Amino acid sequence: MSHEVMNQVPPLSGHDVAADPALAAALAREGADWAEGELRQLGTLAGTAKAQEWGRLANENEPVLRTHDRYGHRIDEVEFHPAWHELMTVAVEHGLHAAPWTMARPGAHVARAAKFYVWSQVEAGHGCPISMTYASVAALRHAPALAAEWEPALASRTYDFGLRPLADKRGVLAGMAMTEKQGGSDVRANLTTAEPLGDGTYALTGHKWFNSAPMCDVFLVLAQAPGGLSCFLLPRVLPDGTRNAIRLMRLKDKLGNRSNASAEVEYENAVAWLVGEEGRGVRTIIEMVNMTRLDCVIGSAAGMRLGLTQAVHHARHRTAFGRLLIDQPLMRNVLADLALESEAATVLMMRLAGATDRAVAGQAQEGMFRRVALAAGKYWVCKRAAGHAAEALECLGGNGYVEESGMPRLFRESPLNGIWEGSGNVAALDLMRALTREPEAAEAFFTEVELATDPRISESVSRVRKTLAHATEADARRLAEEMALVLQASLLIRFAPASVADAFCASRLGGGSGRAYGALGPGPDLDAILARI
Structure with a gap:
């Protein structure tokens, strides 16, 4: 038996994760080219x-x-490996949270x-408290x-782990607790109560079935106040x-996202402060949800880029049947x-980030576009992530099925963003609500898409408008898919090389998106597409 190791792929390290042509172009296009230096610095660290x-x-x-501590005192703390704190320190120092x-x-x-997007490719789980703080x-x-x-303190670039009052913290992190056992996404079915205490605070009593990142310093929580479902700020440690009175009952045993803690919690007259008005809790917390939904898109795009990079690296170094995998026609296809899907997700998430920037600055048109595009993008990009990860894994063969x-x-991580902040049906129905109740938002979306003066876009927009004219709830997923695809196609036609845009349009528009990866028809310039990885 030979012990000489041959034809094994070297580790993928020592590279710049931010060396991504689609990302770099979008950074400049969306008005943040001033950040290129720090992005590349972070990308270099991410590749180590x-x-x-x-x-x-x-x-x-x-x-x-x-x-509990050793003396029996209730402490409700979550312990992490030092590696978690290293990841968090980098994320906070680089302003990935609320900066x-x-x-x-x-x-x-x-x-x-x-x-x-770049730092999530190192480890996705720690992005949860970073995202919610943002x-x-x-x-x-x-x-x-x-x-x-x-x-x-939320925007501070100092990571200061540990439960202490706000006055004693150099930086804090925020989590969120909305869903309960009986409701899930139907938060109006929540039973947790909020009783006014007469001093401007409320006493919360009840439970949350999912408390994201329970180790955080403060949470936004939904509870039933006298005026209806309301949003509250709930700190772990009070000013004194x-x-x-927040009890962590147990941590969830999850499919993926293993580095991050998610908990079931109970409140026993926990002290909280009202955010917004009583009875407008959903309208208040939806501001947070829309931001975390953006991060769902970013996180899924990051996972696609990571899977693609790993698959291509493997194919460039692994020989089978006398040829490198990268030189074999079917593997190249x-x-x-996979590269088309990844780039389409990247340009979409950066366009949504740009719309967020401009909407926050008060540009109403961008806010209306974002209202529709974020719902469609959250549905579709997150939905595509799991299949993309599976195909990328398969490119490594049996080696890809091994944990190392x-x-x-x-x-395991790939389905999470499709579930978090509203699963596929919730996202698709949210899109339907936006289209029917906010027609100006729908027109803002079509105005954006039609900036690509291309017959393929015109035909696709016509199909989408026909679907929309007669759409019911049962059509919501199909509509979300079609709208996301036509937006991605429009962005690629305008901003990507023709090799990428043409192959995407040929394979995705007109009902072609359901095929397995690797079924591109004749014509695409595979060399040009693969050269961008």
Whole structure:
């Protein structure tokens, strides 16, 4: 038996994860080219063996719930491996959390999106508290006094882990708790109550079936106040230093996202502050949800790019039947198809980030476009992620099915963004509501799409408008898919090389999106497509 190791692929490290042509072009196009230097710095770190080891260790050493200390005192703390804290430190120092909210610079949200995309390729799980901290500010601004108190710490670039009162923290992180056992996405079925205490605070009593990132310092929570379902700010530690009455019952045993903690919690007269008005909780917290939905798109796009990069790296170094895999026609077809999906997701997520930047700055047209495009994009890009991860894994053959390759972790993570912040049906129905109740938002979407003066777009828009004219709830998924595809096609026609745009349109528009990856027809310039990876 030979012990000489041959034809094994070298580790993928020592590269710049931000060396992504589609990402770089979009960064400049969306007004954040000023951030290129720091993006490349982060990309270089993301490509190191050290950073990749942090990702591995954070997933193999999962968080542990400590409900009590050695003396029997209730503490409800979550312990993490040091690798988790390394990942979080980098994310916070680079402003992937709430930093854009305190920057009066155009493109701040775009720059943050690009960095989130790059650093998420190291390890996706720690993006959850980073994302929710980013998103919390949008909702918190419905209570200006609370925002003034909490925003400086939320936007701080210092990662300061540990449960202490706000006054003693150099930086804080935010989580979210909406869903309950009986309701799930139907948050109006929530039973948690909020009783006014007469001093401006409320006492919350009840439970949450999913509390995202329970180790955070503060949460936005939905509860039933006397005036109806309302949004509240719920800190883990009260201003006097005492622990709030938030009980972590257990951590969820999840398919993926193993590095990150998700918990079931109970409240026993926990003290909270009202955010916005009583009875308008959904309208208030939806500001946060829309931001985290953007991060769902970014995270799925990041996973696609990671899977594609790993698959191409493997194919460039692995020989089978006398030829490198990258030189074999059918494998080239598969890789090129994966590359089309990845680039389409990247240009869409960056366009959504740009719309967010401009909507926050008060551009109404961009806000209306984002209302529709985000719902369609969240549905479709997140839906495509799992199939993309499976195909990328298969490119590595049996090696891809082995944990050490990192591909099983990517595969397990891939369905999450499709579920988080509203599963596929919720996203598709949200799109239907926007289209029927906000016709000006629908027209903003079509105005954007038709900036690509191309007959393929004209034909696709005509089909979408016909579908929309007679659409019912049962048609919502088909409509979301068609709208996302035509938007991606329009963006690629305008901003990508013709080789990419033409192959995407030929394979995706007109009902071609349901085929397996690697079924591109004759004609695509595979060399040009693969050269962009």
